[in-house]
Amino acid sequence: MSRRALVLAVLAGLAALAVPARADSVFGIRGIGLLGRPLSARASGAAGAFALFDGTSTSNPASLSQILTTSGWGTFAATARTFSDGPVGATLGSTRFPLFGFATPVGRRAVVGVSVSDYLDRTWSDSTGQDTLLRDSAVTVADLASSTGGVTDIRVAGAYRLSDAVSVGLGVHVLAGSTRLTIARSFSVTSFANYSEVATTTFSGLGVSAGVQARLGPRLAAAASVRVNGRLTASVLGGASTTVALPVEAAAGALYVPVNGLGVAVSAGYQTWSRAAADLAAAGRPGTRNVWNVAVGAEVTAVRWRGETLPIRVGYRWRQLPFGIEQQLPAGTVPLTVTVPLNEHALSAGVGLVLAGDRATLDIGAETGSRAAGNASERFTTGFLGLTVRP
Amino acid sequence: MTPGRLAAGAALAALLAGLGCRENVTAPGSCPALCPAANIVVVDTVLTGIVTSDTAYRGYVAPAEAQTLVLADLDSLQSVALVRFGARDSIWYPTSNDTAVGIGHVDSVQISLTLTDRDTTLKNLRILVYRLPAQFDTGMTWADVQPFLADSELVDTIPVADSLTAGTVVWNVRPGVLDTIPVADASVVALAFVVRASGKTGLGLTATENSAGGPHLEWFVHAPAPRDTLTHAFLIGAEYDTFVFDPPQPTPSNALVAGGLPSARSILRLQLPSLAIDSVRVLRATLILTPTARARGLPKESFLISARGLVRDLGPKSVIFSDTSAGGTTSVTVGDSSEIDIEVGRLLRAWGTTAGDSLPRVIMLLSEPEGGGMGEVSVARESGGAAAPRLRVTFVRPYPFGLP
Numbered sequence: 066m067s068r069r070a071l072v073l074a075v076l077a078g079l080a081a082l083a084v085p086a087r088a089d090s091v092f093g094i095r096g097i098g099l100l101g102r103p104l105s106a107r108a109s110g111a112a113g114a115f116a117l118f119d120g121t122s123t124s125n126p127a128s129l130s131q132i133l134t135t136s137g138w139g140t141f142a143a144t145a146r147t148f149s150d151g152p153v154g155a156t157l158g159s160t161r162f163p164l165f166g167f168a169t170p171v172g173r174r175a176v177v178g179v180s181v182s183d184y185l186d187r188t189w190s191d192s193t194g195q196d197t198l199l200r201d202s203a204v205t206v207a208d209l210a211s212s213t214g215g216v217t218d219i220r221v222a223g224a225y226r227l228s229d230a231v232s233v234g235l236g237v238h239v240l241a242g243s244t245r246l247t248i249a250r251s252f253s254v255t256s257f258a259n260y261s262e263v264a265t266t267t268f269s270g271l272g273v274s275a276g277v278q279a280r281l282g283p284r285l286a287a288a289a290s291v292r293v294n295g296r297l298t299a300s301v302l303g304g305a306s307t308t309v310a311l312p313v314e315a316a317a318g319a320l321y322v323p324v325n326g327l328g329v330a331v332s333a334g335y336q337t338w339s340r341a342a343a344d345l346a347a348a349g350r351p352g353t354r355n356v357w358n359v360a361v362g363a364e365v366t367a368v369r370w371r372g373e374t375l376p377i378r379v380g381y382r383w384r385q386l387p388f389g390i391e392q393q394l395p396a397g398t399v400p401l402t403v404t405v406p407l408n409e410h411a412l413s414a415g416v417g418l419v420l421a422g423d424r425a426t427l428d429i430g431a432e433t434g435s436r437a438a439g440n441a442s443e444r445f446t447t448g449f450l451g452l453t454v455r456p
Numbered sequence: 457m458t459p460g461r462l463a464a465g466a467a468l469a470a471l472l473a474g475l476g477c478r479e480n481v482t483a484p485g486s487c488p489a490l491c492p493a494a495n496i497v498v499v500d501t502v503l504t505g506i507v508t509s510d511t512a513y514r515g516y517v518a519p520a521e522a523q524t525l526v527l528a529d530l531d532s533l534q535s536v537a538l539v540r541f542g543a544r545d546s547i548w549y550p551t552s553n554d555t556a557v558g559i560g561h562v563d564s565v566q567i568s569l570t571l572t573d574r575d576t577t578l579k580n581l582r583i584l585v586y587r588l589p590a591q592f593d594t595g596m597t598w599a600d601v602q603p604f605l606a607d608s609e610l611v612d613t614i615p616v617a618d619s620l621t622a623g624t625v626v627w628n629v630r631p632g633v634l635d636t637i638p639v640a641d642a643s644v645v646a647l648a649f650v651v652r653a654s655g656k657t658g659l660g661l662t663a664t665e666n667s668a669g670g671p672h673l674e675w676f677v678h679a680p681a682p683r684d685t686l687t688h689a690f691l692i693g694a695e696y697d698t699f700v701f702d703p704p705q706p707t708p709s710n711a712l713v714a715g716g717l718p719s720a721r722s723i724l725r726l727q728l729p730s731l732a733i734d735s736v737r738v739l740r741a742t743l744i745l746t747p748t749a750r751a752r753g754l755p756k757e758s759f760l761i762s763a764r765g766l767v768r769d770l771g772p773k774s775v776i777f778s779d780t781s782a783g784g785t786t787s788v789t790v791g792d793s794s795e796i797d798i799e800v801g802r803l804l805r806a807w808g809t810t811a812g813d814s815l816p817r818v819i820m821l822l823s824e825p826e827g828g829g830m831g832e833v834s835v836a837r838e839s840g841g842a843a844a845p846r847l848r849v850t851f852v853r854p855y856p857f858g859l860p
């Protein structure tokens with residue numbers, strides 16, 4: 066086996082085995098989790114506006130056609146968050162790896178790839194305390210509910226260049242992953258034993274995606290993708306199993322180059338999460354809604370540093386999240402609660418560095434934004450680091 | 457790598473380390489909106505009818521094996537301690553390379569006794585010491601010992617200071633009484649100890665089985681002439697000690713008994729619902745026992761009663777869990793007749809583990825340490841109706857893990 070083939074095999078193996086860790090949020094406790102953003106650090110630098118054209122992101126299988134040589138990539142994301150809900154607040158932080166991938170050209174026109182990314186995040190933890198009466202004595206208890214993990218999207222995709230201007234792609238998505246939910250209670254007195262119970266829930270599901278990417282002129286390109294998901298099966302280890310319908314997802318975007326060295330992109334997506342409402346209601350969980358997401362961004366490639374192009378990216382994104390939070394209404398009101406929608410927006414920026422004679426690219430990005438529903442809000446700042454290797 | 461790239465790399469690493477080293481995902485719960493849909497539900501209930509069969513046994517620790525020698529002149533209990541001391545040597549070696557030296561004359565003899573507890577409300581406590589035949593019968597009963605408690609056999613009376621509640625009493629025996637040991641006794645002295653006070657009372661002395669040591673005799677002697685300036689002390693501990701008492705402790709047929717001497721144990725065979733046997737969800741479990749009589753023992757004596765699990769249920773010869781933490785203990789004071797509560801949550805949690813699944817659902821009641829004193833409880837059996845042993849369990853209902 067040649068050295069190149071060995072490196073390819075290792076990269077493919079890593080991509081297949083990698084378990085992505087997700088971007089956490091306090092709001093991940095709602096519904097079946099926080100929607101993942103399977104974007105490379107490069108796409109994240111421009112708020113995801115270029116994601117439909119980015120071969121290392123998983124939004125559009127047709128974008129794999131952008132990959133001209135065997136490549137492997139991974140993204141590191143570190144997030145600092147500040148959560149507040151009236152008098153309640155906390156400063157949080159975490160480090161995650163939201164995306165791994167590998168792709169290689171097959172022949173002159175085709176590219177195949179494997180990626181592993183986050184689809185739904187279920188990593189959250191919250192603690193509460195209360196005084197309660199046990200055996201006729203007042204006892205202070207501290208409860209901790211903690212979930213780690215989520216749903217992982219393993220995509221096997223191929224893209225085909227129909228012509229120099231048009232590429233199409235097809236992807237098969239396998240949803241996998243698990244969450245480990247810990248419920249614990251500790252007591253202020255030693256006469257009661259502390260309680261802690263753990264349940265592991267595994268997920269499985271399937272989806273297919275198709276996409277197209279076309280150059281509409283010398284300065285304009287467009288891309289679109291659609292993804293149809295089956296049902297997500299959640300099985301508690303040694304316990305019950307349930308299924309939830311997953312949405313149909315559609316996205317479209319345009320990339321315009323007004324002048325050489327500057328690209329401007331806009332993209333929008335729509336997900337029919339209301340399909341899950343009936344299953345969630347059957348499980349006693351609140352409803353959900355169909356959601357939109359929009360991103361605009363720009364990439365300047367006119368800047369050079371040490372003889373290499375230094376892409377500079379900026380962007381803004383906004384998205385709706387399907388699982389809102391219930392807000393209590395004044396007594397006597399019908400209904401007693403109302404679901405407040407959860408929305409998120411962020412500003413981002415980033416740069417790319419070419420390393421090792423174009424055999425590797427280091428993309429650095431950051432975004433800052435917030436997600437809020439009613440009085441509850443979470444401000445976040447995330448640093449992205451992406452490495453793409455072309456051995 | 458150029459210095460510029462090195463600096464850029466270091467700055468990048470520092471930035472990512474600053475962001476990346478934080479791992480805190482725990483937020484204060486903002487309930488109910490941002491808390492789990494289900495709550496932890498705690499239930500506290502009393503399980504009755506849990507005992508399927510029970511038995512009481514007596515005779516595990518005999519008075520001769522007990523850690524305490526009981527002295528009493530109560531109406532409810534009369535008890536005398538009997539001690540046979542080891543043989544006293546008749547020679548000693550002043551130094552390691554010297555010749556043996558015999559006993560010229562005895563200067564004095566000391567008795568050392570250690571009190572474990574006493575009734576402090578009674579004054580003028582004293583211990584009467586009588587001489588027994590050196591080779592007295594170890595099967596001697598309360599009746600058998602009476603003839604030796606005559607004034608003619610009185611060696612001495614040891615006063616105990618009113619201020620002393622526990623500790624060692626050292627007393628010089630009246631001169632001449634124990635100076636010589638009859639040849640027929642083969643250098644062995646045996647004594648009986650009787651308690652008296654301003655009122656009827658009881659007293660505990662440490663026995664040789666006790667880590668504090670039992671009674672001692674010490675002879676202070678001079679060598680014979682011409683080496684009569686040499687002195688020596690022979691310290692002799694008890695070779696055998698026991699106590700005899702009257703009346704014998706009863707084992708009522710309508711009650712379960714634990715403690716006392718000879719010590720009693722009771723076995724409770726249980727049938728418990730699954731909610732009470734769980735390694736995770738049982739928060740607290742209390743075995744509730746209803747006494748059928750006041751706790752017996754020495755006045756104001758406090759003692760421990762344990763509820764322990766078994767490795768094997770072999771009736772009176774059952775193998776008890778060696779881990780004392782897998783069970784519970786509670787303190788009882790003589791005269792108490794209130795409900796006896798023993799925490800057994802750890803045992804029930806141990807039964808709920810994979811390793812504990814095969815263990816018999818049996819609890820053994822016994823005193824702790826067994827044979828530590830006369831303290832004894834008798835409690836209602838499973839046939840005792842509302843007074844039968846019962847279990848108060850505080851547990852968590854199964855959490856509805858399901859759709860995440």
